[in-house]
Amino acid sequence: ETGVTQSPTHLIKTRGQQVTLRCSSQSGHNTVSWYQQALGQGPQFIFQYYREEENGRGNFPPRFSGLQFPNYSSELNVNALELDDSALYLCASSQDRATNEKLFFGSGTQLSVL
């Protein structure tokens, strides 16, 4: 059984650029959630995908968008990067969209916006 994997592990971008982060969910999981974690803060929910459809969204602007593929892997896209987008981006997978039980998190992508 493979765990949640994210790529890349680190990324540096400049303000105004676009970025794509990738996540492979744990085997057997059909739901992927994305979180943003600023330095010294807890993770904040961005959105969730279930069977390729968005299933819930946190308080993030439309320039944060996502995709889920038939194999349940997922991408997070951020357009027009701002300095405040610098954070650790975490992906979590679960077996069921309807429960908060046992989210399995990856180790994250550390994004720095200069």
Place this chain on the structure above:
Amino acid sequence: DAKTTQPTSMDCAEGRAANLPCNHSTISGNEYVYWYRQIHSQGPQYIIHGLKNNETNEMASLIITEDRKSSTLILPHATLRDTAVYYCIVQSNFGNEKLTFGTGTRLTIIP
């Protein structure tokens, strides 16, 4: 607004029980108490959750007061690898509500 209140930091001696408190005085009837922890440079890890009754698994025990307004996570024999930020989260288990993390308790295990 955070639904839980946790101490910012705690220390515990290696081998002793670590007791992490959490206040959730506004918890509603259908909300569970979840505990996750985050070791440095890793994503959060699920520990345990409960509704009313005390729960125990291979990682920890969760003690919830009878009025459900507070709870305690117990790591029975803390090791250095238990040094992490521990998050107490109150959330409904179903529907579209997603886990809302606060700032947690930074637990340091002292050799």
